[in-house]
Structures are given as structure tokens and as C-alpha cells.
Amino acid sequence: MNKRKARSSRRDQARIGESNSALGKEPWYKRTWVIVSTTACALGFILVNGPQMLSNARIIPDQVRETVASFKSWLYEDSEWTGSWSASPEAYADISDMQLSDIDMQLTIWASQGNIDGTIATSAICNAVPFNSYLLLRGEVSGDTAQVIVWDVWTGQPFVDIRLP
Template identity: 40%
Template structure:
């Protein structure tokens, strides 16, 4: 558990191509197409993740879900499970370590998983142009990012 004000800093939609940053070039964002949405909740976070690999391997899902707890001693890190329901059973697809530096989210895969391109470190930035009620997954991500 962390202080509520620190948890709120996680809230947002993180993408590799945000508009609205003057220092975009120095952010060194990854060129992969990955989207993570995070909602904080009393020391924990929940959210969604989607990538072209997830779209191809799990075509019946529009995204996978995230859950984890913000580190009490370092509120800029959280270990999350990537999970969802498959055939009526809760399945853990992998584990990620998320680190936050200002508006940048650094993603590291910490378990063998079905997460494909997430085997390398990925850097995303929080989309600065969204109001709180606009922070939600892009339900058309798969149709826009993969060719069947």
C-alpha cells in the first residue's frame, strides 16, 4: 500500500506515439505499438494492455487485463500480472515490472509469457491530452494494428 496521492500518478493511457510533448525526441520512446491503460485503486492498480502480438495470439480478446500493487518503498515501481479469462478460467499470461519516471512508463518482462514483443524493455509515455473520463482502452487497437 502507498499514499493515495502517489497512486494517482499512475493513472493514464501510455502509448509510444503521444502528441503534445515538446521534448518528444529526448524521451527515447519505443517504436513498438503497445498500449497500457492504468487505473489506481487504494495502493493497487488495475488496467489493460494490448499489442499486435496479443491481438494475433488471443484474437478473441480486445486486450488483456493488468493487476498489481504499487511498491510501498518505491511508489514508482509496480509488479503486475497480465491475465484474463480464457475458456471460463482465469489465466496468467505473464508478469511485468512497470517503472514510472515522470510521464514515461518503462516496461520489463519478468516471466516467460505469451507477451511476444514485450520480451525487450519498452518505453511509453502518458497521453497528456486525455481527460479522466477518456482514459480507457482503444477497443479498435487490434483492427488498426494487425493485418489478418
């Protein structure tokens, strides 16, 4: 009978061990090694890669801004809008046949990320305002067109404010 009791007690202990491991009750030393090894690996990773991680944290925002600016410049075709234009063509032999306007005008535009800044200069502006030979230009690109405001400030007051569609 003792043999039966010994067998049944071993079976009971095996069942108890199976039920404890099924319930997630592992011995303390097994859980400690998991925590210790995870902490040691994390600490080693931080010590080895810490300076690079901090450097990347400083560099990433600047790189994101630069990438967004490049994308906007490409999207709004800044290189196509930037330049200087005048009403007097060069290298044409028969300018009178072209029937151009008599207004002597020069338009200079700087485009950046869909925003336009520039100047408009004419001989009429030079005659009207002796110290300032141009008007300022500011606007935004929308598709193939730009909405701009032409303005200038003279003695602290708006000298010209023209809104063009």
C-alpha cells in the same frame, strides 16, 4: 454535674457524627438524592440526544472507511498512477529522432488505495486473439514501483500469466 454530663454527651455525639461522616456513612436521604439526580440527568440526556446518538452510530463507520480510503489514495499517490499511456507520442515533428520502439502498445491503469488494475493492448495481442484485444493487469504499488501480474483467461484457462518484478 448534670451540666458536665450534658457537655460530655454532646462532645461524644459530635465525635461519633464526625467519625461516621469520615467513614462515609451518610444518611440514606443524601445518598438517594445523588442516585435519583444522576439517573434523571442520564435519562434526560438520552431522551434529548438519543436520536442523534443513534444516527451518529450508523454514520461513523462509513465515515471512518471513507477517511481511510482517502488517506490510502493520498499515500499511494493513486492520481499519479492512474492514466493511459501509449508508445506513439503525439505533437512531435521529429519522431524518428527519438528512436522509439516499433511496438504499438497502449497501457491503461486504474489505481485505488495502492492497488492497480488495468489493461495492456498491442497489435500482436489483437492478431493472436481475435475476440480479445487486451491483456489484464493487476498489481500493487510499493514506493516508486509497482509489482504487477499480466494475465487473461481464454476458454476457462489462463491464456497468459506473466509476472513482472
